Amino acid sequence: MKNCPNCKSEVDDHFELCWKCNYSFPDKEVVEIQDFTEQNIERKIDCLRCNIPMEKSGNFKFLEGARTGLFGNIFELLQNRESFDLYHCSECGKVEFFIPKK
Template identity: 60%
Template sequence: MKKCPNCSADVEEVFELCWNCNYSFSEQKVIEIKDYTIQEGNREVNCLRCDIPLIFSGRYDFHEGARLGAWGNLFELFVNSERFDLYMCPKCGKVEFFIPLNDSEYKKS
């Protein structure tokens, strides 16, 4: 264990950030951590290829299976569905999917 010089908390040797005050042992200062209660389409993420900000394209529902005529809604009960936020790179066209962090009305089936 090592002691945090900022708040005197005990920190495991393998960690570089204090769990109590966010003091970075490598940078020797307190790090400001952004709030992760992200609003829809409000993530700040860069393209892994181009290193430019991705653009929020929308929130999409995906499901496995097919609708079968009039019985389609009944069969929807047995289908696995997921919801994702889609971001795209305006330069190279790369697409990234993220699980919505604040989607309270969505319940994973």
């Protein structure tokens, strides 16, 4: 455990950010929350058919593979789940998947 120099809270060694005051250990300063919200910027995408802006439907996680027998739910924990941003056209219904921006 390490102590935050800003608020004196105990923080696990593997965390780079204080949970209480948002002090960043690598940057040695308090980080504003709005810095993290910039990661969720929506793309500006036009439909290739209708040429109107597509709307974001959300982020969806898809499971690779199929359920296996009686223990299907247990084996799903060991399978890969991919996350995609889904956009749709409100005019023609076209759907597009994109890898989320990091």
